[in-house]
Amino acid sequence: MRQAKTRRGGSRHRPWPLSQRPGYLIRRLHQIHVALFQEACGAFEVTPLQYSLLSALAVRETADQTTLAADIALDRTTTTGALKRLAARNLVERAVNKDDRRARLCRLTPAGAALLVKIEGAARRAHRATLGDLSEREQAQFIEMMQRIVAGNPSRDSAAALFD
Amino acid sequence: MRQAKTRRGGSRHRPWPLSQRPGYLIRRLHQIHVALFQEACGAFEVTPLQYSLLSALAVRETADQTTLAADIALDRTTTTGALKRLAARNLVERAVNKDDRRARLCRLTPAGAALLVKIEGAARRAHRATLGDLSEREQAQFIEMMQRIVAGNPSRDSAAALFD
DNA sequence: GTCAAATACGAAGCATGCTTCGTAATTCAA
DNA sequence: TTGAATTACGAAGCATGCTTCGTATTTGAC
Numbered sequence: 030m031r032q033a034k035t036r037r038g039g040s041r042h043r044p045w046p047l048s049q050r051p052g053y054l055i056r057r058l059h060q061i062h063v064a065l066f067q068e069a070c071g072a073f074e075v076t077p078l079q080y081s082l083l084s085a086l087a088v089r090e091t092a093d094q095t096t097l098a099a100d101i102a103l104d105r106t107t108t109t110g111a112l113k114r115l116a117a118r119n120l121v122e123r124a125v126n127k128d129d130r131r132a133r134l135c136r137l138t139p140a141g142a143a144l145l146v147k148i149e150g151a152a153r154r155a156h157r158a159t160l161g162d163l164s165e166r167e168q169a170q171f172i173e174m175m176q177r178i179v180a181g182n183p184s185r186d187s188a189a190a191l192f193d
Numbered sequence: 194m195r196q197a198k199t200r201r202g203g204s205r206h207r208p209w210p211l212s213q214r215p216g217y218l219i220r221r222l223h224q225i226h227v228a229l230f231q232e233a234c235g236a237f238e239v240t241p242l243q244y245s246l247l248s249a250l251a252v253r254e255t256a257d258q259t260t261l262a263a264d265i266a267l268d269r270t271t272t273t274g275a276l277k278r279l280a281a282r283n284l285v286e287r288a289v290n291k292d293d294r295r296a297r298l299c300r301l302t303p304a305g306a307a308l309l310v311k312i313e314g315a316a317r318r319a320h321r322a323t324l325g326d327l328s329e330r331e332q333a334q335f336i337e338m339m340q341r342i343v344a345g346n347p348s349r350d351s352a353a354a355l356f357d
Numbered sequence: 358g359t360c361a362a363a364t365a366c367g368a369a370g371c372a373t374g375c376t377t378c379g380t381a382a383t384t385c386a387a
Numbered sequence: 388t389t390g391a392a393t394t395a396c397g398a399a400g401c402a403t404g405c406t407t408c409g410t411a412t413t414t415g416a417c
Contacts, residue, residue: 044252047265051323051332052226052241054339057266059223060374061346062216067375077216078403088208095365101211102221107404109366114402131365131412159215162345163338168215174327174335175218181326182225224404231405242373259395271374273396278372295382295395 062159069155073148074118078103078111080152083145086121086137093132094123102184120144226323233319237312238282242267242275244316247309250285250301257296258287266348284308 047053066077075083078101085100086092092100098108112135115121120141126132137145160168211217230241239247242265249264250256256264262272276299279285284305290296301309324332 044248045317047245047248048340048343049336050320051336051339052230052320053245053265054336054343055219055222055226055323056241057343057348058219058339060266060348061342062219063374064346066216076402077220081211081217084208084211093365101217102224103403104405105365106367106406107402110403126365129365129413133366153209156214156216159219160342162342167338171335171338172213172215172218174331175215175222176212178225178324178326179212179218179221182228184221184224227404240372257395267373268375269395270376270397271372274373290395293383293395297396 058159062155065158066152066155069151069158070148073144073151075144075148075152079115080145080148082108082111082115083120083137083141086135087142087145091134091136093126093134095132097135099184115141222323226319229322230316230319233315233322234312237308237315239308239312239316243279244309244312246272246275246279247284247301247305250299251306251309255298255300257290257298259296261299263348279305 063077066080070080081101081103082097085097089097089100094109094112095105097112098105101108103111112121112123116123119138122136122138123133124136126134157168160171163171227241230244234244245265245267246261249261253261253264258273258276259269261276262269265272267275276285276287280287283302286300286302287297288300290298321332324335327335
């Protein structure tokens with residue numbers, strides 16, 4: 030048997046440390062970013078996802094929910110839930126489209142636009158802090174590699190391009 | 194004003210493309226990994242988190258829920274929920290500790306240990322595939338950088354060390 | 358024009374993930 | 388030894404994220 034000698038207990042596979050598994054490390058990175066973001070922007074009651082949505086809306090001016098979902102690479106129904114919460118706080122308007130009554134045209138309210146401006150600085154700092162343990166050069170490499178992975182794994186309905 | 198000229202509509206900040214924000218890219222990476230993992234291991238009805246838990250249990254042999262939560266850097270109550278679901282499928286045993294009736298000692302059942310062995314190959318392939326768009330050398334760099342970031346942002350109650 | 362396909366939503370259900378609050382059991386210091 | 392801190396859980400609540408199924412509306416092929 031090429032198996033390493035059994036450990037206390039039974040014979041098992043040689044364990045693959047969690048701390049070396051890409052999926053585990055990615056989950057941790059996400060966890061770390063969310064924590065840093067909340068620390069920086071929690072006072073504004075905005076989550077990373079909501080910041081993404083507000084940003085996308087600022088670019089689109091107006092868009093239906095499916096389009097927004099594609100913009101931020103998020104499931105449609107999840108996007109709807111997030112938009113509802115933003116609408117409940119009067120940061121977003123969700124009016125039924127008169128020209129296509131299936132759709133809901135979303136748009137930033139003045140309050141939403143104002144909030145976006147207010148949190149912009151803190152949000153960007155949080156994003157940068159996430160990679161703060163890497164050198165400037167490494168950060169650029171890291172981002173480039175992430176972009177390459179994302180490009181190689183298109184979401185089912187990626188509109189993409191909009192933000193590039 | 195150093196601001197770029199205003200776009201159709203109003204004056205806003207120069208938008209920072211989502212596709213360049215570390216937090217957004219990390220969320221996408223997580224999304225991609227989960228999708229790849231489901232594709233590879235969905236037939237076994239196992240999620241990435243459940244795989245982490247089963248792995249941690251295989252190493253620990255026996256552990257209370259709080260210890261497991263620290264092992265996989267996950268919130269305690271979330272861990273409890275996942276363990277309950279595994280227990281409901283008879284993959285994990287959650288017996289009240291006779292020596293400390295506050296705690297529940299968890300342990301892999303034979304079915305759980307067998308399942309872990311069965312999915313090990315597919316799970317590892319899914320983890321590797323997540324970075325599949327990078328060269329071998331880049332993958333090693335990428336993992337090393339993620340580890341550095343994780344090391345620089347300890348979870349509140351990191352037991353860590355166990356898997357290193 | 359009409360009817361099937363496509364589209365945009367909504368509802369429901371499950372699995373993460375987090376926080377806060379409450380409870381039961383254990384520990385440890387005075 | 389007794390009573391306050393600590394510890395391990397559980398429950399509840401909110402926010403993601405996903406899938407599947409159903410409904411309303413529009414489009415487009417014929």
